[in-house]
Amino acid sequence: MADALARTLTADGGVRGLAAVTTELVEEARVRHGTLPTATAALGRALTAALLLGGLLKTDERVSLQWSGDGPLGGILVDATPDGAARGFVSRPQTHLPPRNGKLDVGGAVGRGLLCVMRVPPRGQPPYRSVVPLASGEIGQDVASYLVTSEQTPSVVAIGVFVHPDGRVGAAGGYLLQAMPGADAAAIDRLEENVATAPAPSEIVRAGLDAAGMVSSLMAGFRQGVLDERPVRFQCRCNRERVECAILALGRDEMMDVLAGERRAEVTCEFCATRYVVEEPELRALLDASRT
Numbered sequence: 554m555a556d557a558l559a560r561t562l563t564a565d566g567g568v569r570g571l572a573a574v575t576t577e578l579v580e581e582a583r584v585r586h587g588t589l590p591t592a593t594a595a596l597g598r599a600l601t602a603a604l605l606l607g608g609l610l611k612t613d614e615r616v617s618l619q620w621s622g623d624g625p626l627g628g629i630l631v632d633a634t635p636d637g638a639a640r641g642f643v644s645r646p647q648t649h650l651p652p653r654n655g656k657l658d659v660g661g662a663v664g665r666g667l668l669c670v671m672r673v674p675p676r677g678q679p680p681y682r683s684v685v686p687l688a689s690g691e692i693g694q695d696v697a698s699y700l701v702t703s704e705q706t707p708s709v710v711a712i713g714v715f716v717h718p719d720g721r722v723g724a725a726g727g728y729l730l731q732a733m734p735g736a737d738a739a740a741i742d743r744l745e746e747n748v749a750t751a752p753a754p755s756e757i758v759r760a761g762l763d764a765a766g767m768v769s770s771l772m773a774g775f776r777q778g779v780l781d782e783r784p785v786r787f788q789c790r791c792n793r794e795r796v797e798c799a800i801l802a803l804g805r806d807e808m809m810d811v812l813a814g815e816r817r818a819e820v821t822c823e824f825c826a827t828r829y830v831v832e833e834p835e836l837r838a839l840l841d842a843s844r845t
């Protein structure tokens with residue numbers, strides 16, 4: 554099933570639903586960062602969470618989520634845009650723990666700590682930051698707790714990643730359901746019932762449902778309004794010019810040291826693990842440019 558994000562609102566505006574299929578995107582993240590299964594699940598869930606929250610943003614905004622836990626995984630940093638580009642990394646990609654209750658122990662890998670959610674508006678406006686304690690480190694529950702405590706929006710978030718025994722990602726996806734202000738009690742009861750009877754998101758994806766199919770099944774019994782669906786992908790914003798800027802920011806002395814020593818600079822993007830090599834002639838050109 555192709556990676557996509559689907560969004561819908563009930564005809565009366567009372568309930569909003571988003572669902573994402575992210576299997577290929579999470580597999581790409583695994584390959585780029587060389588993650589082991591528990592780390593793959595943690596990173597994949599976080600990337601999916603960022604895409605779901607990104608689906609609530611206005612155009613040109615961006616959302617960034619940072620988990621800081623005391624578990625062996627260290628931190629997770631992911632971000633996403635409303636047009637479906639997500640990127641991210643974990644501090645210790647080689648983290649793998651014994652399963653707990655037959656599932657990858659993401660909560661154990663993340664540990665206890667904080668989730669920082671940052672909404673970045675278009676250029677010039679200050680970002681909106683919010684920090685909440687981690688509910689469980691299981692990612693979906695952490696994001697639901699953020700939406701309830703920080704944005705005062707009753708929300709259900711479920712996210713899952715299924716990893717094959719050989720480490721490849723078999724299925725990944727998630728959903729976010731919200732009762733909008735003024736939603737009636739019957740609507741909330743129905744939503745709770747739909748969620749209680751729904752299989753886990755990774756099972757829904759493994760069963761072959763696409764993002765639109767997933768959100769429609771969770772909104773069963775509601776009169777649905779317009780449904781929109783868009784592709785999502787792993788995509789970083791790094792490029793060679795940004796790397797050159799970072800090298801310039803080191804300052805002339807440091808650049809002279811590099812030229813006198815290794816004579817080339819290697820920079821690896823944390824978000825996507827792309828490696829940039831800046832060779833001596835380019836470094837000299839940058840040094841010349843920094844003189845002006």
Ligand SMILES: [Zn+2]
Nearest residue numbers: 789791822825
């Ligand atoms: Zn990058």
